[in-house]
Every structure is written in structure tokens, then in C-alpha cells.
Amino acid sequence: MIKAGIIGANGYTGFELLRILGRHGEAKVTAAASRSNAGTPVADLYPALKSTYGDMLFCDANISLFTDCDVCFTALPHAASAEIGGILHDAGVKVIDLSADFRYDSLRLYEQTYGVNHPRPELNEKAVYGLPELFRDKIAGADIVGNPGCYTTASILALYPLIKENVIGRNGIIIDAKSGVTGAGRKADVGYSYCETADNFKAYGVTTHRHTSEIEEKLGVTLSFTPHLLPVKRGILATVYADCSSDADAVQAAYDKYYSGEPFVSASTALPELKWVRGSNCCRIGYKLDKRLGKIIIISVIDNLIKGASGQAVQNMNIMFGLDETQGLEPIGEYL
């Protein structure tokens, strides 16, 4: 049984990690740190976890409580996350970091995007980008994994095969993305209150969202990315526009080359809806060619808390520890 720690466990990604690992079978959570909730029972904050975690308490982010772990999921604000992740790494613990700290190849791009100095630049060299369908082999041998962002997972999975196989144009790509409110995290903020968010819809971070540079680095292109806030709790749907003079066979062939046989990612001409994947670790991609305009419209959907965060983190853990990659992960969406 793999001993897993979670640092920054009180947010929604923390909850999902607790939920997924609570029914994983080959890993279990031995310590869950939350500064703001240290000493509080996990089940007080998340009553739905009562039957699994009983009286377990959130602890402080005291390193000594985690050095005994086989793996640690770090989910703190950027810079803080790499700092504590670095210490755990030094102590021989494998680290899966859910912040942005180990996602970038280019330190400069990271520092420019997040406006901080990376606390452990030498570790960034060793870190692997945790998108299993594209970088599985490297993840298998990694000690530090930078778990991708939610918007970036949906966007990169939609575009990577088509760009690599030269099926679409590299210029003028537009990603119009829509996310549920859990993407903003668990916080006291009038802007994310029920009354300000329900029955509403808006764009935000227009031309400035940090995930833009992460997407661009992994795809090797420059593009336009605009996120919106959907009045749903979870799920991301990205509508992607690109120039495309290829036919549907070429598009499908590109996707098949990368995703054929994948348990969690698939692409076809059926345009997916948010509910197809909610609650699952799947990414479903659909596309339609607009021959009149020489464009392709791609729809990519994920559950932002699962494939876009905690599920993908567990998928990475499964790979790093040689387990069945699907262990503990749901291939079936909730639908309802």
C-alpha cells in the first residue's frame, strides 16, 4: 500500500484527492495538511468523506509528518509549492505538484508568467510535465511531476496531435474556453458567491490568463486564449478554432496516432458535452470541419477537478509506481 501525503488538502483539488485515494485500493492517505484547518477533522470540512476518513484530522504542513510518505501531492500557491516539494524531494519522497511550479520547460517563461523567482530552479530541470497521454515514458521514471493546469489539459490534448501532424495551421489558433466555478478554488469571495455567479456568465482574464503561456510552450505556437466562467460547479469545455484544409480522415488519423488505445482520451466527430465526462478522468474530443471557411472547430471537454487536476495527478502516481494506470480512476462520467 502506497503511503500518500497531501499538502494543501482543504481546497477542492484536495477534496478530490482525498475522495479518489479513499477508494483507490493500492494507495492511502496517511497525512493531509491544511494550514487553515489544522486540527479539524477532515469530515467536518467535507462530511461526504466521513465514512472513509472517520476521525482523521487535517495536520500542519510539518515536513516530518510527510517524509515517511512514498509520494506527496503538493497543492500550495506557486513558489510555496516548489519550496516544500523540493524539501520532500530532498528527503526521498516522490512529488506530484499541482501548482504551476514544475510545469514549464523554460524557467524564464515561468518566472515571467508568475512574477516570482523559482525557489528550486535545479529541480525544475528534473521535473516532468504530467500529461500521461503525451509524456508517459518520462513520467514513469520521474521523481517530480508538474501536474498540468486544467485549461491546459483540455487545450493541449485537443491540439497537440493536429499540430504535430501538420493537419492544422500553426497561426491564428483561437481557444474559447469555459470553466465551472470550482476552477477558482474554495474561497470566501463575493465574486464567486452563489448570487453573483448563478444565472450569470462572463469572460475573465482576457488576453492575460496565465495558462496561455503553458499551452503555448507545450504546443510550440502562439495563440489566443479566452476563459469564461460557467454557472456550473465542474467541467471545462474548450471550443478551438484553427485553419484546416485537411479532410476528416487526416484529422482522425492524427488523433488516432496519439490516442488509440488510451483509456481516458478519445476523439471523434461526435461533439462532446460537459456531462459526458463529469466525474470521470476522461477527456473527450470532437471536431467538425467547416469547408466553407477552411477551418476546423474542435470541442474538448474534461472534468476540471479530475482530468484537469486530481485525477490526472493520481494517473501520474499510478504510472510512477508501476500500477495499473486506471487504478482508482473513473472511466464513466456521472452524466447526471
Add this chain to the structure above:
Amino acid sequence: MIKAGIIGANGYTGFELLRILGRHGEAKVTAAASRSNAGTPVADLYPALKSTYGDMLFCDANISLFTDCDVCFTALPHAASAEIGGILHDAGVKVIDLSADFRYDSLRLYEQTYGVNHPRPELNEKAVYGLPELFRDKIAGADIVGNPGCYTTASILALYPLIKENVIGRNGIIIDAKSGVTGAGRKADVGYSYCETADNFKAYGVTTHRHTSEIEEKLGVTLSFTPHLLPVKRGILATVYADCSSDADAVQAAYDKYYSGEPFVSASTALPELKWVRGSNCCRIGYKLDKRLGKIIIISVIDNLIKGASGQAVQNMNIMFGLDETQGLEPIGEYL
């Protein structure tokens, strides 16, 4: 044109007052105070009001800005509201208070319920309970009106005629009430965030909600009141259970005696839904007799921000100033 001031204008009741008075025709807002937003344009906080309020700024709750008003709506926390309302009253301004400070006949019951000493007990004597359909004449001559609570408006309107006409039993009455989230006000609180509130439903304040004593005082009975939090923005639906051996004619006759000809309140055997009244100043009451059990089930619906707060406050203003009672108030629900 009546000059109206609002003190405590940044919350949802403040917004609704601004909205209703902005299209009233015979009254206009000359000053709107918000401590936390003083100096900010109204339209920055509420862009929907841009076309009406232009560049008007929220001001401080500086008394001198309001002594020129004909009427002032005070919507501060209890005790603070009576204090400033008292000063305005002393300066000759009519006061419509949306806090609990002037709602009770019994000072002792008020102080017990709210755990404070009333700052202006002598004014409480002069204050009138602002439920127009029951106390219109007194309101017409009042200088201070205590605007009723939202749950209490829905509950009292449903029960008052039946109790007064001895159509139902006075013992064992149960009010199971459900409210939209605006009832909790505009605040940064994880408990009212979208992610914690949407797709959820819960009871709260069970056996302890403060509106219980207000309802009991006005009805002259002891009863059980349980509020719940609905995942909708606005509206209250109260399901009321009482012993009843009368027939439907007697029930209807009791309601007709009080509400016949009323523009905003009506009762019939049609059971109302929340959407019948949303956006309007109406209270719709429906009832059904359960002969098998000797009970009556009453459904009462209001928009908590309008008939349950700001609309009723304007209705009181209309009465106090001899205007058409329906001026500026919507008899048509939004439905959608």
C-alpha cells in the same frame, strides 16, 4: 418629487431599493450610503444600474447628507440601524427601517431575540409594523416604520386571517420555509459560495431562527419555524401546516375578508410556485384541505427582496406619502 436616502445601500436590498426607486416616477434617490463602498460609483458595484444612476457615488453615512431627505431607508445591522434612524427621525426625516429594530411591539422580546439593548426604546413605541395589507391605516400616519422580515411577511400573510377568524387551530402550527440565497445578504463567505450552494439544499437555524419570535408576536401564537436554503437567488416558499376542521368556503371567506381588492396579495386553492411572484411585489397564497387528517396545507410565496424587503418598503413609503400604493411596484412576476 420625494427625496429618498438609503443608508446601507451596497447589499441586495439596497440594490433593489435603487432599482425600484430609479423607475418610481414620484421619488428619487438623492443619497446612498455605503461605508465599505463610499466614493465608489454605484454603477461600478451594480453595472445594471449604469443607465439610471450614471456617475452617482456611494457616500458615507454622514447624517448631514440625509437630513434634507423626505424619507430615509435604513438597512444597517440591528441596533446600528435604530441609532441612525433615530437621529434622522429627530431631524424630521421619515424613516423606513429594514432591520429588526422597529418590528417588535415588545421591547423585551426584541432584546431577548437579538441580544442587544434597544438604542431608542422611546421611538419603538411610535414605530408601526409595515405590513400594509394588515396595518395600512397606522402606516399612513407613521413617522417610523419597521419593515417586516422576509420569512415573516410570507408566514404572517398566510396565517393571520385564518387565526383571526378562528378557521384553524392555534396550536401545533408548523412553518417549513425555503428561501433563496439573497436572503443571506451580499457577503464573502465560503458557505454561500456558488460551489457550496448550487446543487445543494439544507435546513439551518433549526429551532433558533430569529424570525420565529417576530412571527409569533404578530400572530399571537406559538409555533415551529424551520428555514431552508434553496439553490435559487430569490424567492421564499413557505409550506404551512395547521389543524383545520373548517371547509374550503370558510377558509376562502377568511382570506377574502382581509385581502379582497388588495393589489399585491391574493389567496385561492391554486397552489403557487416561486416563479409566479419572482420580480414582483406580490404574495400569492394557495391552500388545500386534508380532510383525512383534519389539516390544512398552505403555500405562500413572495420574492424575498421585493415583498419581503425593498418592494414592501417602497409600498410603505407610497402609503406614508399619500401616493398610489402601487407606484413603482411590479404586479407582474418575471416568470422566467
Add this chain to the structure above:
Amino acid sequence: MIKAGIIGANGYTGFELLRILGRHGEAKVTAAASRSNAGTPVADLYPALKSTYGDMLFCDANISLFTDCDVCFTALPHAASAEIGGILHDAGVKVIDLSADFRYDSLRLYEQTYGVNHPRPELNEKAVYGLPELFRDKIAGADIVGNPGCYTTASILALYPLIKENVIGRNGIIIDAKSGVTGAGRKADVGYSYCETADNFKAYGVTTHRHTSEIEEKLGVTLSFTPHLLPVKRGILATVYADCSSDADAVQAAYDKYYSGEPFVSASTALPELKWVRGSNCCRIGYKLDKRLGKIIIISVIDNLIKGASGQAVQNMNIMFGLDETQGLEPIGEYL
């Protein structure tokens, strides 16, 4: 591997059966009948099931396709369900019926409530009421199980121990229940369209809902039951009012006597919310004594599609086949 059939598989309970059995491990669906969708791939109707059911088609309710099953879940309209369930029973297939046909001890009460003649009255004698926490032993030996209604599960679990242990009064019990929209099934009906249901709330079936007689029969009391339609997809919260002069210890002792050690049902003084159980097979019960009025207020929550339907059906299957009772069932709610 237990071979399971589903007849009436296109509705939401059918979807949940497909979902739960698709990840059960010791049972698998060998045939799923839907008259309206026969010949259609399951994944066309429910894309979220694509990865599990591949190209499996809905079939016709042709008996010969099901006689090979070990167990069959029948979910047709009343009377039709008992008829086909009876034929399957005659063929040696264990039957778990999700309609009302095998829920009643009293045929007369069933026929009066549903307005039909029971097609197989002699089988009704043999059928067992499938509420495992109360009737586990009988279920273990049953060939036909009448799976309880959703409202009835939440209501009976809340009240049964307290009535049996004489902790509450038997007269004057009131159940004010609120259900998500999936309770109405999957159908084309303007009344359940998004635009008529979202942002709305209403009572329905006041004094006439069929679940009343099922609850009354199992509890041996007469009571008032009023259902309401919540703008959420899934979940039931029942607020129960009863006379109670006992203290909290006596209440807890009564619950403990029946539910201590139960994996899916628990009771305490913590008042549960809908989201505590959504997605799980749990029933969480909370209570508060109102000493002032000599009453108890009980809150009982379930997921109507799981503990209120398909999850409980699988729990019954597990018991009938000697499996771990929790196999395939989720003790953790979704929370989000």
C-alpha cells in the same frame, strides 16, 4: 460473475444501474431492454457509458433474452413491471422490481393507491420489501424484492427506529420532503423543462402523493406527507416533524439500535445537507429537539437515484447473492 438484466433501462434509474453494475466487479449487465430505444447503442443515449459498454445495444423486452440471467432489475410502469417480473420469476430468475408492484404487504392498499388490479397477487405474498437496514434477513432469502420508493426510503429510515422504540408520538407526524428533478424520470414534458424548473420551487401532489400509503404501511401510522420539486438534479431532503418528549440520548439510542455498524445509514445531531450524500448510497439522518414545543425535527437525506433507487437495488442484489453488501456501491458522496 452474476449475469444481470435490466428491463426499462433507458430512464435515469436504468442509467444508474448501468453505471453502478458497469464497475461492480462481481456482476455484469448482459442485456438491457428499452422499448423506445431498442436497437440503439447504450452509448448513444448515455455517452458517459461509452468506455464501459462500447457498442452494446438496448434490446427489446423479449423474455428469452433474460431467462439466462441470474437476476433481473425490472423498472417498468406499475402492473407492467409485475407482469414481466412474474414471468421471469417463473423462469427461475431472481427479480428486483423498482416499480411499486411488490412494495406493499396489503394488496388492497396497493390496488387502491395505484388504481389497478395486481397482475400476480400470489407472488406479492412471496415478495420482500427491499430496505436492507430493516429487512436484511428476509432479503437474503428472497426471490422477489420490491425496491422501496425514493421518498419512502428517506422517510422510513428517519422514523422507523423512533416509532418502534416509542421515542416519538405516533400522531401528527409531518413529512415535508423536497426532491431533485430526476425523481420525475426522463421524459419530454414542458413542466420538467429547464426553463420551467430552474430558479423555481413548488409543492406538488399535496395530500395525494402515492408514497404516502407506502410510508404509512411500513411505519404503521397515519401521517401528512408533502413533496416539493427542488431545482437540483438529484437528492431528497425530508424534514420530519413529530411530537417528542424524550431526550437526545433516547433518540440516539433508538437510532443506534437499528443503524449501529451500518455502512450506509447513520444518525446524529449533525443536520445533513443534500451534498453530503449525492452520488453515494448513504442515508444521513440528523435531528434536533425543540424542547420549547415538545417536538423533534429530523432531517434525512439520500441520493434519490442511488439509495432511493438503483444503489439500493444493487445493495439488495448483493445481499441476495451473498456478496459483500457494499460491493460496487459508493460510501463517499460527491460533495461537488
Add this chain to the structure above:
Amino acid sequence: MIKAGIIGANGYTGFELLRILGRHGEAKVTAAASRSNAGTPVADLYPALKSTYGDMLFCDANISLFTDCDVCFTALPHAASAEIGGILHDAGVKVIDLSADFRYDSLRLYEQTYGVNHPRPELNEKAVYGLPELFRDKIAGADIVGNPGCYTTASILALYPLIKENVIGRNGIIIDAKSGVTGAGRKADVGYSYCETADNFKAYGVTTHRHTSEIEEKLGVTLSFTPHLLPVKRGILATVYADCSSDADAVQAAYDKYYSGEPFVSASTALPELKWVRGSNCCRIGYKLDKRLGKIIIISVIDNLIKGASGQAVQNMNIMFGLDETQGLEPIGEYL
């Protein structure tokens, strides 16, 4: 008092017409036809209208009931709408048609888009496109107005000034639009049921939506238009992408040239949210330049039932009859 008729009054646009005209002051509804609800009281279908319409019944679409009207709003399926509208026109009634029948300059484009022969091609010549901010003068003299589509109103208002003033490129424009569910009308359809729509989000009509040709014709460009279904009842937000090497001053100048002084349309660098306009007749436009990519991102929001349908229809009526253009129309959004 202008006598107004409504033909096709039972849908959501019909409800909004009834609601708006019910409080208009200078017009009143004298007959409201609904084939499916003829003989039913308006208030049975829409209880929120009870206080205004009392016992008024829906009538049949019998022409003789409408020839006495000064103006008739026709809201039937395409072709049917022009047919009855044509007869009313022949009888001297002014017609404001909410179908697509009188929206196109090019009959061929209309017939190609809607797959029908236009029943009254000669009247199409006389009809005026009812977008007041762009075609006010023509509307003032019109006998037949083709009321624009909802998506088209939001899209055209966002793009028209920028295209006409050559501020943006004419090629490669992308409109990614999101609409509330009322856009689909009032109908019994599982696809628009609460359970299939809430918590969901999807694209639809990708590359094939009929509003594309209407937008293209009015703007004189070819573009990509993709609509999505938002889980809200009302409102459209369109995110528009175009090439733009101009600066913000030039953009603002273009908008000001067309919208300066307009009561219902405004543009600025503040990016609007859906709730800014819900319940009002306003279109709010915001934009941001992306200098890095040489693009402009424009956000345009309307209430699809008001500025996108019934409110704009009444605005057109006001213009046609020489009334204050804002009569009966709400410049203030609901916000909540």
C-alpha cells in the same frame, strides 16, 4: 391607446410581449392567439400575468379578431408567419414579425437558409430590418418590420460599427456565442429538460446555424459562428474575435459614431457580464485589444428575450407609432 395583437402568444417571446405590453401605458394587448391554448386563460399558462390580464383567454389565430388592431406581433414558424402577417398587412395592420420571414434582403439567401419558398416575396421588398440603432429612420416609416434574431442582434451590434469604419479586418472573424435555454423556445423535449440541461454545456448547430447567414448579410462579410447552450434561462453573451491593428481610441470612436446617445446600446472597455443586462432592453458591448496577436476580443451581451426578441419588437413599435422609443422598456437590468 394602441391596440396590439399577438399571434403565437404561448411561447416565451409571447409571454414577454404580454408582460412588456401589460405595463406599457400607451399600448395594450387586445387579442393573443395560441392554437394550442385557445380558450385557456392567459393566467393559467402564465400565473405571473394574473394581476394584469385577469380572465383574458388565448384566442384562435382568426384573422377577424386582429384586423381591428393597430399593430400585430406575429411569432409563428417561418413561412406561416409571413403568410398571416401578409394577410394582416393587406388589411391595413402594421406587422412586426418575430420569425425569420422578413429579416433578409436577399430572398434567395432566406429561401436557401430556411428551405422554404417565401409566401409573400413582394412584401419582403417593403419590409424593414428592425434593428433600431442602425435602421431607425426606415423603421419609422415601415409597415412591416422583420424583427432580428437574438444571436444576430448581439453579433451585429458588436461588429457593425467596426466593420463600417474599417477598424477591424473583414476576414477571419469568429463569433463564439452562448445562449440561455429560453432561446430554444417553450417545448416538450427531453433535450431541453432540466436534467439534461442543468450542470451541462455544449455547442450545437456547429457550422450550420441559420443565424449565420443573417449576420453575414447585414455585415457584408463571411464569418464563423458557433452557438452554445448555457445552463441559464435567459441571456446571450457573444465573444467575438477579429484582426485589429487599430488602437483603442479608434475602436471607441467607431462605436461612439453609431451608439453615442443611444438609450439601450453602449460600448466601452469594461467587459460586460450576462447579468448586467438580464431583464433589460440593453446591449452592452466591451472590448479588449490583444496587441501581442493583433486581435480584438469583443464581448456583447443582451437578454435574448428582450433586446433579442420582444423588447426590440416593442422598441420597433414605439418608433413606428412615434412614441418615446423607451416607453415600456427597462433600461435597468435585473442583476439578481
